[in-house]
Amino acid sequence: MADSVTGANPEHGEDGDDPSRRDFIHIAAGVAALGAAATVAWPFVDQMNPAGDTLALASVEFDLTKVQLGQSVTIKWRGKPLFIRHRTGAEIASAIKDDKAALRDPSTDEARHKAGKAEWLVLIGTCTHLGCVPTFGGGDYGGWFCPCHGSHYDTSGRIRKGPAPTNLEVPDYAFLSDTVVKVG
Amino acid sequence: MSGHSNYVPKTGFERWLDTRLPIARLAYDSLVDFPTPKNLNYWYTFGGILALCLGIQLVSGIVLAMHYVPHVDHAFASVERIMRDVNYGWLVRYMHANGASMFFIAVYAHMFRGLYYGSYKAPRELLWILGCVIYLLMMATAFMGYVLPWGQMSFHGAVVITNLFGALPLVGQSITTWLWGGFAVDNSTLNRFFSLHYLMPFMIAGVVILHIWALHVTGNNNPTGVQVKSKADTVPFHPYYTVKDGFAISVFMLMFAAFVFFTPNALGHPDNYVPANPLVTPAHIVPEWYFLPFYAILRAVPDKLMGVLLMFGAIAVLFVLPWLDTSRVRSMRYRPTTRMYFFIFVVACLVLGFCGGRLPDEYVIPGLKTFQLLDADLNSMVWLSRFAAAYYFGYFLIILPVMGLTENPLSQPKSISEPVFSHSAALPVGAAASPEKRG
Amino acid sequence: MLRKGLAIAALGLALMGGPALAAGTQEEPRTVAWSFNGPFGKFDRAQLQRGFKVYREVCAACHSMNLMSFRNLGQAGGAFHDPKYPNPNDNPYVKTIAKDFETSEIDQETGDIVKRPATPADRFPNPYPNEAAARAGNGGALPPDFSTLSKARAGGADYIYSLLSGYSAPPAGLEVPSGQYYNPYMLGDVSAFWKGKGHAPPGGFIAMPPPLAADKVTFDDDTKSTIDQQARDVAAFLTWASEPKMEERKAFGVGAMIYLLILAGLLYMSYKRIWRNVAH
Numbered sequence: 088m089a090d091s092v093t094g095a096n097p098e099h100g101e102d103g104d105d106p107s108r109r110d111f112i113h114i115a116a117g118v119a120a121l122g123a124a125a126t127v128a129w130p131f132v133d134q135m136n137p138a139g140d141t142l143a144l145a146s147v148e149f150d151l152t153k154v155q156l157g158q159s160v161t162i163k164w165r166g167k168p169l170f171i172r173h174r175t176g177a178e179i180a181s182a183i184k185d186d187k188a189a190l191r192d193p194s195t196d197e198a199r200h201k202a203g204k205a206e207w208l209v210l211i212g213t214c215t216h217l218g219c220v221p222t223f224g225g226g227d228y229g230g231w232f233c234p235c236h237g238s239h240y241d242t243s244g245r246i247r248k249g250p251a252p253t254n255l256e257v258p259d260y261a262f263l264s265d266t267v268v269k270v271g
Numbered sequence: 272m273s274g275h276s277n278y279v280p281k282t283g284f285e286r287w288l289d290t291r292l293p294i295a296r297l298a299y300d301s302l303v304d305f306p307t308p309k310n311l312n313y314w315y316t317f318g319g320i321l322a323l324c325l326g327i328q329l330v331s332g333i334v335l336a337m338h339y340v341p342h343v344d345h346a347f348a349s350v351e352r353i354m355r356d357v358n359y360g361w362l363v364r365y366m367h368a369n370g371a372s373m374f375f376i377a378v379y380a381h382m383f384r385g386l387y388y389g390s391y392k393a394p395r396e397l398l399w400i401l402g403c404v405i406y407l408l409m410m411a412t413a414f415m416g417y418v419l420p421w422g423q424m425s426f427h428g429a430v431v432i433t434n435l436f437g438a439l440p441l442v443g444q445s446i447t448t449w450l451w452g453g454f455a456v457d458n459s460t461l462n463r464f465f466s467l468h469y470l471m472p473f474m475i476a477g478v479v480i481l482h483i484w485a486l487h488v489t490g491n492n493n494p495t496g497v498q499v500k501s502k503a504d505t506v507p508f509h510p511y512y513t514v515k516d517g518f519a520i521s522v523f524m525l526m527f528a529a530f531v532f533f534t535p536n537a538l539g540h541p542d543n544y545v546p547a548n549p550l551v552t553p554a555h556i557v558p559e560w561y562f563l564p565f566y567a568i569l570r571a572v573p574d575k576l577m578g579v580l581l582m583f584g585a586i587a588v589l590f591v592l593p594w595l596d597t598s599r600v601r602s603m604r605y606r607p608t609t610r611m612y613f614f615i616f617v618v619a620c621l622v623l624g625f626c627g628g629r630l631p632d633e634y635v636i637p638g639l640k641t642f643q644l645l646d647a648d649l650n651s652m653v654w655l656s657r658f659a660a661a662y663y664f665g666y667f668l669i670i671l672p673v674m675g676l677t678e679n680p681l682s683q684p685k686s687i688s689e690p691v692f693s694h695s696a697a698l699p700v701g702a703a704a705s706p707e708k709r710g
Numbered sequence: 711m712l713r714k715g716l717a718i719a720a721l722g723l724a725l726m727g728g729p730a731l732a733a734g735t736q737e738e739p740r741t742v743a744w745s746f747n748g749p750f751g752k753f754d755r756a757q758l759q760r761g762f763k764v765y766r767e768v769c770a771a772c773h774s775m776n777l778m779s780f781r782n783l784g785q786a787g788g789a790f791h792d793p794k795y796p797n798p799n800d801n802p803y804v805k806t807i808a809k810d811f812e813t814s815e816i817d818q819e820t821g822d823i824v825k826r827p828a829t830p831a832d833r834f835p836n837p838y839p840n841e842a843a844a845r846a847g848n849g850g851a852l853p854p855d856f857s858t859l860s861k862a863r864a865g866g867a868d869y870i871y872s873l874l875s876g877y878s879a880p881p882a883g884l885e886v887p888s889g890q891y892y893n894p895y896m897l898g899d900v901s902a903f904w905k906g907k908g909h910a911p912p913g914g915f916i917a918m919p920p921p922l923a924a925d926k927v928t929f930d931d932d933t934k935s936t937i938d939q940q941a942r943d944v945a946a947f948l949t950w951a952s953e954p955k956m957e958e959r960k961a962f963g964v965g966a967m968i969y970l971l972i973l974a975g976l977l978y979m980s981y982k983r984i985w986r987n988v989a990h
Contacts, residue, residue, distance in 0.1 A: 112983060113510075116976040120517065123973055126966075130359030134334055139356035143781050143799055143831040153819070309988055351777050351858065354955065361955040362962070506988060514981045521974040528970055532963020533749050536861060544862035544952075545854070554897060688989070 146271030148263065151207065159223045161212055164270055168212030168220050169258065170231075171268070174242060178229065179205050182243035185228075192253045196243045199257055209260050209268060210244045216251035231255070277304050301487055306505035307512050308493035310687050314388075315491070316519030317381040319512075323520055324374040325479065329472050331367040332416075339419065341465035343458045346421035347546040365535040371413050372538045373527050375561035378406060387613060389601030390492040396593035398485040401478055403589045408475045410586075413559065415468040421461060422543030423553050429456045429464070431556060435569075438579040455549065496601025497683055504687040555630065563627030564620055567656040568663070570631050573646060581660070588667045595667055597675030605681040609674045612666060619662040626656035737876075737894045737912045739868035742942065746867075746949065749964060752957050753950050758789035760929050761947025764940050767927050769856065772848060772918075774836040777857035778951055780808035781830040787957045789947070799830040811835050849889045851917030860945070860952035867949040869895065874941035877920040881911045890915035 137145075147164050149171060154160045159172040174182075182196040200208055214221050214233040225232030226239035228247045233240075238249030245254040260270040278296040280286040289296055338357050340349040353360035382402070385391055391399035418429045433450050437443040452459030490499055499505055506512075530537065536544075538560060542553040558566050565582050572578035588595075603610040631653040634640075641649045648654070745754040762783065765775075783790045784798030795801040808828040813835055817824045828835070838844035845852050860866045873895045880892035883906020892900070898914015922937045929935055950956070 112976065112979050116514075116517070116973070116980040119969075119973045119976050120521075123969060126969070130362050131330065131334055133358040134360060134363060135337065136358050138338075138352070138358065138360070139781075139785065140352065140779070140831075141356075142797070143779065146799065348777060355777065355782070361959055365959075510984050511988070514977065514984050518974065518977040518981045521970060521977050525967065525970045525974065528963065528966045532959055532966060535959070541862050541864050544858040 146269060148267055148269045151266045151268060156206075161220075161223075164211075164258070169270060170208070170210045170212040170223070170244075170255075172208040172210070172223075174206050174208055178242040181229065182241060182245075185241055185243070185245075185247075191246050194243075194245060194254055199243050199245075199254070201260075201262060204262065207268070208242075208244060209258065209270065210255040211258050212255070214238055214251055215246065215253045215255065216249070221255075276300050301483070301508075302513075303507065303509040305487060305508040306490070306499070306502070307508045308491050308499055308504055308687050309506045309511070310493050310495065311491060311512070311515075312494055313515075313519055314380065314384040315493075316516050317377050317384065319516035320377045320520055320523050321374070321381060322479070323523075324370060324377055325472070325476060327366060327370050328374060329476070331363050331370060332469070332472065334363050335367055336465075336469060339465075341419070341462050343421060343461055343547070346419060346461060350420045362531070365531045367416075369527065369530045369535060369538060371416060372530070372559070372561065373523070374409065375413070377523070378409065379561075382406070383617060385492075386616075387603045387610075388492055388494055389496050389596070389598075389603070391593045392596065392601050393593070394489050395485070395492060398482065398489060399593055400590055401482040401485055403586070405475055405478050405482060406589075407586060408471055408478065410562070412468060412471040412475065413561070415464040415471070417543075417559060418461065418464050419468060420543060421547045423545045423547055423551075424540045424543040424556070426456060426547035426549065427552050427556050428558060429460065432558075433460075435579050435582075438576040440576065457549075492601065493687055494602060494604065495684055495687055496605070497685070497687055500686040501688075557628055560624065560628070563625075564623035564663075565627070567623040567625075567627035567652075568660045570627070571653060571656040571660045581664075585660075585663060588664065592667060592671075596671040598671075598678070598680070599675075600680045600683060602683075605683050606674070606678060607681065608678050609670070612670045612674065615662065616666040619659040619666070622659040623656055623663065626652045626659065631656075735899055735910070735912050736897050736914060737872075739865040739872035739895060740876075741868050742871055742945075744867055744946065744949075746946070746956065749960055749967075751960060753787065753946065755789065755791075756931055756933075757943050757946045758950050760927075760931065760933060760939075761943035761945070761950075762789050763929065764922075764927050764944040765856070765947055768921050768940075769944065770834070770837060772837055772844070772853040773856045774838070774844075774853075775834040775856045775951065776836060777855075778834045779830070780804055780811075780828060780832060780834070782951075782954060783807065784830065785954065787950075787954060789950070801830070804830045808832060849917060853918070856948055856951065858952050860949040862952075866952075867945040870945040870948055871941045873916075874922055874944065875938050882906060884911060887915065890917060891919055892916075 145165055147162065147169075149162060151171070151173070154171055154173040156173050157175045157178075159170055161168045161170055163169070179196070186195045186197075196205070212220050214235065216233065216236055216238050219233050219235035221231035221233040221238065221240060223231060226248075228239050228241035230240040230242045230244060230247075232238070233249065233251065236250050238251035239247045240251075240255055241247050243254075244257075246252070258270055260268050263269050276296055276299075278289075278293075278299040280289045280295070285295055288294070335353065338349065338353045338360065340346060350364065353364050355361075357363075385399065385402070414428070414432060418425045433447050433456060436446045436450065439446065448454070450460070451457065452463060493499075540557065545553075557563070565585055568585050569578045569582040572581055598606065598609070600606055603613055629652045631651065632647065633652045634648070634650050635652060635655050636650055639650050643649075644654065646653075745752060745757070765773075781798040781801075781804060782788055784795065784801035784804035785791060786796075788798070790801060790803045790807070791798070792801055792803065798804055808830050811828040811832075811834070812825045813828040813832045814823050814825055816822070838847060841852060854862075860870060863869045865872070873893060876895045877891065877893055880886050883904060884892060884900060885903045885905060886892050887903065892911075892913060893916045894911065894913035896914035896916045899910075900914060901910035903915075904910035922940045924937055925935045927935055927940055929939075933939060953959075
């Protein structure tokens, strides 16, 4: 291409200076230009991550006294439903009984609540299949039932039947006092 | 695009592709092998700079649209949220806002270069006209973009500009109502401006493709204005002009970055950080700097309709420029008298810009009261803009047509290579100079 | 010649946007050597804390700051930023400040509007429920929102500082309307009220009485609490509030400029090398 033009040949200088040094400058310039483009690209990617005000709402505090025994309350956390369930003794017992059953995603009931707080179950309320919101108290195991594709969860939120691959997720949370939990 | 191609597919895939969609051939012919005059100076790098500007505005604009809310109650706060909470939102927004100004700096340099070297003359009339279309679309896009943050200047700027159309007889009022979608600039107006502001850059990109296509048919003009005669006059676009444009772009980016990072609001107006209030107009309402010359022409005319017509006429005259300039010599290098008028024209444009940013009654020379001429003091911005506006139109409508017929141009070199090879050697006078003499 | 002419043209056009229309009659703001001036400028953390105190104890009685949340005080570059708490919502100092304010929310059981202590995620509460109430409480004048104030005034921090510390007795011959105060830095035109000789004095009328007084705010760092100091500190705080990402922006900018200079140098050498055998 370039060689076809008279008197205009970038590759072969008339004087014989070191070709590696010549190449180095072109390569360095090209690399630096690519580096500049890459540096600018990152902010344009990062801007799609959650913004400061979104992150600010990433944790919620909740007063448990509002939940009656045997009931479940759904609150919004990070834009998703969060189940806070006040379990009865019978529900806890049935969950523990099933610890040894054949589970798709094996987990003991003990591991799914805070120590000494077996009556409080805090779960992210989206079905692990495709993200629908399971209904409270439905299904064959008395936990939750997902109306979209028929996943059954037990009273510990473990998947027992249906297409969902894993148990309902337990979020990061902590008891700030006996009656207040902080989620996130 | 322009006939002959030197592209040779090297791999099997390239051969396969070349017989189905010769996109690699197109890229090779227009970006690598394209024969470009070897004497283009730095003024010719603004085309590449403008392509980059368009790219930056498109990418940053698409990103901003992901966070912006086009509603009168949320627009201002959503723009501030972009700058406060969105990751690197401040960078994207300041790039976009200052990018508009950079775009206009580059486009004005590009246009003045075209005017100086006669790049609008045959056979490049359509190339020039497509450029004017791009410029017009740019102005519409920039205006609508300035409305979106919904600050005081956004709002009242939109009111003033849309009211321009009200000057048209009979249909004026209906047109403004139609533009507004209501009885005043309001939420409907903001929504449609957002939609159009998003659309128009893609129209610009489309016209840019036509502009480049036309360029590749006629080939580049060059500072001598002499047509390319042989291969000795040209170099392949790559690497010669990719690296030259690349260097110019990096220098331009230094200026761009200085604005974005250190004085991001210097080219804007403080009042646009006050949320729009339809009940109070800011003390001084001015458009962005790139519209100031046209704003000055508008205000120079005491009649509303005539002012509007003259303002649009200032752009319209660019479209017919190829037929107004009667000279057969392209470059001002060989037109010493007209060159002088050209520089006065540049000054007139600057003066118009200066006047557009001032109050019409302000004194040009502070404190010097002269005498009342018709409606204003002679030493006032309004009279200065009248003189400059008269020169603006006079340059296109009188000077260029007349000079082409009466001037005596210097002799042009026979070819682009000639002035380089012969240096100060005597030019073969008769041969080169005679075709330019007309009359 | 073309080069020079057009270079001046482009530059002139570029510079025209800024200083356009400085046709007011007010005095030019006094310039202050702010710590945040210049490409390497940073906010003075202690000054921001003092400025926040001035805002909180004086300005906040009338002026809202609708775009600010308490968490902003604890974010990187903020007045109470603590590197131990990268998430400003966890910053205990910010939490304490927020707790002192009340914010309303809807009780999920009764639907009533109830008051609760604010959290870092909450916005600064507005002193008035709506614009009409704000006007009614201030003799018809609307106290401007402070979120973007420094960007929204020509002169920025200098202007805010000059205005706050620049109240002066009206010159003899100037009739100040009731409920208004004379300030030489205020944008406006007092010529209609000027009964003296010669030109009307610079400045305008402002509905805000002089807000600051010596020792009106007690600074925690034992800085002497003069009007001048309070005006400086609150101007710095408002400038930070207008541009909370300024430090990040300038740091990024210095890096970008150095990188671009190197890139331009490399491209220039590459350019010279490629072109050196072309006669042009």
